[in-house]
Amino acid sequence: MGKNPLGRGVGALLPEDDLVAEDKYFMCDIDKISPNPNQPRSHFDADKLQQLADSIREKGVIQPLLVVRGGGNRYTLVAGERRLRAAKLAGRDEVPVVVMDEASDNESLELALIENIQRHDLNPIEEAMAYARLMEEFHLTQEEVAKKVGRQRSTITNVLRLLQLPQPLQDDVVQGVISEGHARVLLRVKDQPEQLRQIRDRIVNEELSVRAAERLCGKKSQAPATDKTGEATAPKPPAEELPPAYCAAVVNQLTNQLHTKVRIVQQGKRGKLEIEYYSSDDLDRLTSLLLR
Template sequence: MVKSVLGRGVGALLPEESQDDADRFFMCDVDKISTNPNQPRSHFDEEKLQQLADSIQEKGIIQPLLVTRKASNRYVLIAGERRLRAARMLGHEEVPVVVMEEGDDRESLELALIENIQRHDLNPIEEALAYTRLMEEFNLTQEDVAKKVGRQRSTITNVLRLLQLPESVRNDVICGTISEGHARVLLRVKDDPDRLQDVRDRIIKDQLSVRATERICTQQPQSDAQPADKVKRPSPEELPKSYCAAVVNQLTNQLHTKVRIVQQGKRGRLEIEYYSSDDLDRLLSLLST
């Protein structure tokens, strides 16, 4: 039943002939509507919200908001927060609503949440939180959720994995500071907080592509510790480690990339890493000045 009515709007939630439409659909005072604390969306794009307000200004609110009735003649929003916010931006005192009674069956409430997920362009983190709510509140598996929202199970699984990232990185995704693709790559280093933070900072500072980020995350970190019986003893002709470390540190700060000195007796080589053709051009420009 749920799958067959998805996409039909809130009208699909209401029996066709068994209720008085006047009791369920009316113009409601916006001040009597409270937002849903369980709303999956936490970030609202101001530009898109203004576009919706412009559309409402021209055509009105075509799709009613879905609410439940609470005490003291007040209502809690189930679906339609963007429409409510846009209406308030325009100074509208009333909006059209459809009331879902407390006695409505659990399937209808579940459908209302699914409709809310499908109707709005939630960012990946909000989408993951919405899927989690569906699974926890309605005892659904990932396979169940995939069928109900019309997506592949692998899509659900991949989106849910983003919740394993630390809150600061999740907030970056919500605000659009980094993309979902970057976030997926950062999952590879989620168990190394320092490295994750370092890569995240480089994504933003150097505007790294997803592919460049992948290359960084797949590199094996250099280990400073070596077993005592395998510590390489420098030859008398090699440069002191303290000097090499100072040079590496200075070049790293100047070039903003990984630098390494490899010694072979009196000889050696200086290795400077780059992560894309643009990054190589940047380094060439710095080295030629």
């Protein structure tokens, strides 16, 4: 082979002599490849997988899969499960593979973890769990993990902190209900379950920005206010922010008038009014309505 058929991610995992051996790079029957039992990735986005399948259907699998030889003329996948799944969706009978020397379960796990991390194929929680497994199962320090995956040590530390969140919030991150930025903010109140739940619900229901979530997490918990009879009263919103009920009413009115998604993003006394459009024609329509 005249040049390295691999990208920098998997290529970095193989010795140079493996890359140039012709008998180790070939088109393999897709039914002869078994999934990696140590695959660190558990969540595969269906839409993105379908997009990859559409691309493979048109252009083929450009990046080879990394495999080891198994028994009975079969192969076990080390890295590239997303490409394997997408190739099956695309109806491919063969995929390009690179065969590496037989690896132990530990080596297979380590390679799969590093390959997924290098390709940014993991969601933030899976990435954090991958770092944790590298540290626990291979007795690596954060500094050693950082060197293996090409990250800063501070990045490893910050991602690992996401595992301190309760499991339901970790699930929210995996499913894209809240962003990694929101999750980092919620770490500030991880030891206050009720406040954590309330802020999470507001982030989701009101589509709060990360900055707005930061302001909520920065507020100190206070005892509920009471009226003259001693009954608890609803907490009043900060003076600098508009009441949620008012914002909801304004959003509802604008949505009905403009027939598109509208959002108010508060930033203290200031804020933004976001109006979505879905095509150039839709933008022209909205412009005409606003300038009328």
